[in-house]
Amino acid sequence: MLAFFTDWWQYGFMRNAFWAVLIITPLFGILGTMIVNRKMAFFSDALGHSALTGIAIGVVLGVTDTNLSMIIFAIIFALLLNKISSKSTASTDTIISVFSSCSVAIGLAILSKGGNFSKYSSLLVGDILSITKKEIVYLIIIFAITLIFWTIAFNKLNAISINRTLAKSRHIPVSLLENLFAVLIAVIVMLSIKWVGILIINALLILPAASSRNLAVNMREYHFFAILFSVFSGVLGLIISYFTNVATGPMIIIIASLIYFLTFAYQKITHGN
Amino acid sequence: MRKIIEPCGLHCIKINHLGVTMGEQMILDDVNLHIHCGTLTAIIGKNGAGKSTLIKAILGDIPHTGNIEFKDREDGKIQKLKIGYVPQSLNIEKNTPLSVYDMIASYQSGFPVFLKKNKKLYREIKEMLTVFEADYLIDKQVSNLSGGELQRVLLSMAIMDEPNLLLLDEPISGIDQNGTELFYKTIDYLKKHFDLAIVLISHDLDYVAKYADKVVLLNHAILKQGTVGEVFHSDEMKQVFEKTEVEGC
Numbered sequence: 001m002l003a004f005f006t007d008w009w010q011y012g013f014m015r016n017a018f019w020a021v022l023i024i025t026p027l028f029g030i031l032g033t034m035i036v037n038r039k040m041a042f043f044s045d046a047l048g049h050s051a052l053t054g055i056a057i058g059v060v061l062g063v064t065d066t067n068l069s070m071i072i073f074a075i076i077f078a079l080l081l082n083k084i085s086s087k088s089t090a091s092t093d094t095i096i097s098v099f100s101s102c103s104v105a106i107g108l109a110i111l112s113k114g115g116n117f118s119k120y121s122s123l124l125v126g127d128i129l130s131i132t133k134k135e136i137v138y139l140i141i142i143f144a145i146t147l148i149f150w151t152i153a154f155n156k157l158n159a160i161s162i163n164r165t166l167a168k169s170r171h172i173p174v175s176l177l178e179n180l181f182a183v184l185i186a187v188i189v190m191l192s193i194k195w196v197g198i199l200i201i202n203a204l205l206i207l208p209a210a211s212s213r214n215l216a217v218n219m220r221e222y223h224f225f226a227i228l229f230s231v232f233s234g235v236l237g238l239i240i241s242y243f244t245n246v247a248t249g250p251m252i253i254i255i256a257s258l259i260y261f262l263t264f265a266y267q268k269i270t271h272g273n
Numbered sequence: 274m275r276k277i278i279e280p281c282g283l284h285c286i287k288i289n290h291l292g293v294t295m296g297e298q299m300i301l302d303d304v305n306l307h308i309h310c311g312t313l314t315a316i317i318g319k320n321g322a323g324k325s326t327l328i329k330a331i332l333g334d335i336p337h338t339g340n341i342e343f344k345d346r347e348d349g350k351i352q353k354l355k356i357g358y359v360p361q362s363l364n365i366e367k368n369t370p371l372s373v374y375d376m377i378a379s380y381q382s383g384f385p386v387f388l389k390k391n392k393k394l395y396r397e398i399k400e401m402l403t404v405f406e407a408d409y410l411i412d413k414q415v416s417n418l419s420g421g422e423l424q425r426v427l428l429s430m431a432i433m434d435e436p437n438l439l440l441l442d443e444p445i446s447g448i449d450q451n452g453t454e455l456f457y458k459t460i461d462y463l464k465k466h467f468d469l470a471i472v473l474i475s476h477d478l479d480y481v482a483k484y485a486d487k488v489v490l491l492n493h494a495i496l497k498q499g500t501v502g503e504v505f506h507s508d509e510m511k512q513v514f515e516k517t518e519v520e521g522c
Contacts, residue, residue, distance in 0.1 A: 151385050162376060
């Protein structure tokens, strides 16, 4: 019986995937708290989709490492979206949608040229079982950077999200921090998109934080539950996907969604609103 | 117990030739204001007259022409101006897991609010909230506060750094009659017991008449400024508030 549950640990690819999940999920849980607070769900979704365009540009330019073109494009895309949203008076989600659709269409058009899109279709759902040790090291580095950034900048980002003018009156560098945050999301989304998949990466950012909001009453609880739910869905999703032979990413999201509905119901029952 | 400073009446904030243009549109033109500590200046005017823009320009949130000086009237020395600000509203959704402590600590301190509570900071925040009888709110969720409670919390936060100038953008809705009365009483208390100047955007002319030391009537430029009597009985006032009755003053 015990062997049944420890069986998967024998495989190197499962161990690698396990460590990757243990790094990616808390990271997404943490970032999600601020993405949801700042109502940036649509922004991070558009960012995920821009991965296609980044790769397409890399292919067109003949870059050997399309990861690089993907990250650079995502950073430019994120900064551009930030700039346009802060300048324009039109509704932000409309603008993001326009840019996102346009960039996805360009990406798809280029990548599907000559009927070769199947080569890239694994990007859509992701494949965490293919992660290598070297790639895990990259994830550890970005994890460390995020923790440092979060410790230094979280209060200020929180202050900005509550009221920009008030934050400015306290000499908080509003635009700089907003841009840094957008760049950080861009880099993390791009580095993990191969493993999580374009179609579901946003769910992994939003769901744990959204579930946490159903229970938490302050920032400490908010972070705690978001990380807990994220890691729990990640690890359980990985193990279940091994036994059911289903893609890992979608399984993680299914569990994260279930947690959301459970916490939602809990909140309705206890608070009655 | 916190030391309460009497207003010295010697500090003066001068706003010289302040102007704001957005695109082609002139929002504010040549605004000149002298504000003294220990006084309450009320800014009145119709919607879209540039009241909030003036506050944002003073805060440096939007680019403007002209300058703002902060002088000691005795020796004329120019000092650095510390501004406290109470916004009209916050961008907080219902259910946001943000306690009053989290909010104030985010603005006041670099100690990350997602880690454990900083006891020293917690005490300081609580002490400041006590001034406005809001200390019992410290662990409550900001999104669950009533309009009046939120205002008291924001006021506490605005004076934590002991500002020389307090800018208040009064909320239009969400506060009942008792809450408004309490708000103006609190402002009056602040004015008398702290060494600061207060500028208030107000939507309630009755309360302005009762509490303001100086009134500024704004419509893209200053139409009239002076005491309550001077402004309220002026022709400019009648023109701006033609349809709304100006009574009780």
